[in-house]
Amino acid sequence: MWVCVLCQIPLCSPPARPSPASGSTMTIVSATFLCLGLCLGWETYLQTETLPKPTIWAEPSSVVAQGRPVSIWCQGAKEADSYYLHQEWVQQPWRNKFPQRPRDKVKFRIQLMTQDLAGRYHCRYQSQARWSVPSEPLDLVVTGMFDPPSLSALSGPLVTSGDSVTLRCGSWQEFAWFVLSNEGGNGHPKSPASQHQADGWSWALFTLGPMSPSHRWMYRCYGAFSGSPYVWSSSSNTLELLISGVSRKPSLSILPGPVVAPGDTVTLQCRSDAGYDRFILSKDGEQELPQQLVWKPQAGLSQTDFSLGPVSGSHGGRYRCYGGHSLSSEWSAPSDSLDILVAAQGLQWYWNVLIGVSVALVLLLFLLLLFLLLRHWHRSKGRTLDAAMKNPQPGEGLELDPQAAASAGPQDVTYAQLTHLGLRQEASAPPSSSSEQPPDEPSVYAALAVH
Known part of the structure; x- marks a missing residue:
């Protein structure tokens, strides 16, 4: 043949x-x-027949740290003769491979991940002269190219079951967007665009929920610049969200007491009779949650001790604890809150309050005294003026107005002229006339003038 x-x-x-x-x-x-x-x-x-579309995936992950190995798998049909791996924007196939038995899949291995190898890939296979449909795209990302951002939960990492939570990813590098990664989850949510402040801080918010204790919620975030969507920064810190439920709350106590001197050690003891296997301790405003296994001093009772020390001002605050079972992701309801007061911090606070109250009292007394003095001065001035008007004394500065006395008529008239220099008074009795009757009572006139 x-x-x-x-x-x-x-x-x-x-x-x-x-x-x-x-x-x-x-x-x-x-x-x-x-x-x-x-x-x-x-x-x-x-050409009238095409082979089924293959499947492509990366192992261990499509997000690879710089310098680490990664494998790209392409799975087709058993009759495949060869497989081809294509990178977007590259004309020729990036690599081709002939499968060994079984012939339904091959592995393309990358020894060291670099920035040049990051991008979008797809694969296809050939059987005799027939070609398959291209696979779905695979985005291969390299990380570790820039400094990591920070990740935090706005309301804290403890979330009540059924509620939503907002995560904030931020950096001093002006990233165009941020990417949120959920360990064990599918996909990588990307922020539409990051927000920027005038001081250079950029951030993005991710709202998640409703949250459920079905599995562990562990997140990281990355930053990326425009024009390089497959080149990411190093990963942020890992943030684990803890879901609290409605199971029985534990009790929290402080030994030796809530007021602690700097440098000493304080113990927060969390205990419960609900059979919890572990406890966590939370502080208002803190992102990290210390977690410890329990020890059981007696049957049905579990407890653990969280030791803090040497104590400084940063240890002051409000604390709660939660209980959980090892086979469940759900945590109990929170214990009653307890406050730790560092002695130096407390004395300084009381001293500031005392100074403020003292200043307020002194100012209030001063205003009250000033008010009383002004009131007394006005009353004294009024009484002096009334007495001078009603009981004038001869020779004390009253000065008669001669013109007024001449025209006053046959009755005894007393005129007073008040000046800002003093008060003078004189009395004048015009010559009596036998034809006129004496007046019943004298009249007093006062003329006030300011010179």
Whole structure:
């Protein structure tokens, strides 16, 4: 059996051997055209059939730290002869591979992940002359190219079951967007665009929920610049969200007491009779939650001790504890809160309050005294003026107005002229007339003038 070397198609019968009369050239040309025609016909037939789309994935993850290895798998059909891996914006296949048995999948291994290898990939396979449909795209990301951002929960990492929580990813590098990664989850939510402050701080908010204790919620975030969507920063700190439920709350106590001197050690003891296997301690405003296994001093009772020390001002605050079972992601309801007061911090606070209250009291007394003095001064001035008007004394600065006295008539008249220099008074009795009756009682007139 002869085989066409152009497309590996077997011929049922070999071409006739050339005779000396006709020569060998015409025979070779005819065989070549025959083979070419068969290849074109075979290709036209094969183009009417396409192979199923393969599956592509990365192992251990499609998010790879710089310098770490990664493998890209492509799974097709058992009759596949070869597999091809394509990178977006690259004309030629990035790599091809011939499978060993079983022939339904191959592995493309990358020894060291670099920035140049980051991008979007797809694969396809070939069986004889047939090609498969390209696979879905795989985004291969390299991390560790920039400094990591920070990740925090706005209301704290403890979330009540059924509630929502908002996470904030931020950095002093002006990233165009941030990406949130959930360990064990599917996909990587990306912020539409980051927010920027004038001082260079950029951040993005991710709202999650409603939260349930069905599994552990552990998150990291990354930052990326525009124009390099597959080149990310180093990962942020890992933030674990703890879901609290409605199971029985534990009790929290402080030993030796809630007021602690700097440098001493304080113990917070969390205990319960609900059979919890572990406890966590939370402080208002803190993101980290210390977690410890329990010890059982007696049957049915579990407890653990959280030791803090040497104590400084940062240890002051409000604390709560939660209980949980090892086989569940749900935590109990919170214990009653307890406050730790660092002695130096407390004395300083009381001293500040005392100074403020003292200043307020002094100011209030001063205003009250000023009010009483003004009131007394006004009353004294009024009484002096009334007395001078009602009981004038001769020779004390009353000065008679001669013109007024001359025109006053036959009765005794007293005129008073008050100035800002003093009060003077004089009395004048006009000559009496035998024809006129004396007045019943004297009249007093006061003329006030300011010179």
